[in-house]
Amino acid sequence: MKKLNDYWWELREKYQGVASPIDRPADAFDPGAKYHIPGNTPYTRYYLARVLQYQFHEALCESMGNEGNLHECSIYANDEAGVRLRNMLSVGRVSLGLMHSRKYWSRTLSGNLTKLLCAT
Template identity: 40%
Template sequence: MSMALEKVAYQPFAFMVDQWRWSVFEDGVQNMNTRWWQMKLRYQGVTPPIIRTEADFDPGSKYHVISDQEYIKYFLATILEFQIFEQLCVAAGHVGHLHECDVYRSRDAGRLLSEIMQPGASKSASDIIRSMTRGRTNRISPESLVKYFRPLELWLRVQNRDEHLIGWNSNYRDVSLFAPQRAGNTHHPLSLSLAVIVLTYYVL
């Protein structure tokens, strides 16, 4: 659970920062702050504590926004972290749940890690992944992350089976904190499971 709060809960934010940046490049600077909070609500279930307008620029609180740096690399790095970890566990001969793997003192895992790190930028990521997986794939995949947290996901399903809603709802009161007032109420049930958060990668 501790690892999920650190890694999985971070993924929607890492994804939405560049979603917002790309929307500015594509659609222009109108309603930038509104779009920021729309995405915060959609992907994270977060609303601002007080009313926000276009006179505010909340995205600017993130350094990567004002310095014009891509943020999707952090989203992909977290996925790749678990993909590499699983391959190290395979090299170490681990059997059982992925979250129980310990590669400490494994020479084979150490050799594989050295093989992955030594080329640096001299090889493409796809070539390194192909070498790391012994030719099985050359693509970044969220499967290892999902596998690592699968026991937690199954436990959470049991804990939440009597809940009427997993995720969050957005209503007019929430949206009115950051969007121009519109006629009628809006009600959009939003539910993001672990798999949906991770597999958002394929939407890119």
């Protein structure tokens, strides 16, 4: 248990580029300040949300005919993109069994069966 805090900061620095602002005592439990740790909340949902957020944006930009860089594509005030986004988000109302289907998400993101979850 005494090395847990040191390991926590080692991982934070390695993966997030964040270091402890001060030296921490051996009995400190800094991970407990992040409610996900004591509450046993998995981080996987955040990772998946980031991937889906990217893919939603990509699908919306492609539907608008964007051929440039994705980070330069803006869907701001675009009515067609708004309708498409509303349709994509409406899938939250379906049964969980259907939501776990690859074909279902492919169809949702791109309107056909060619797109799978991809973090590229």
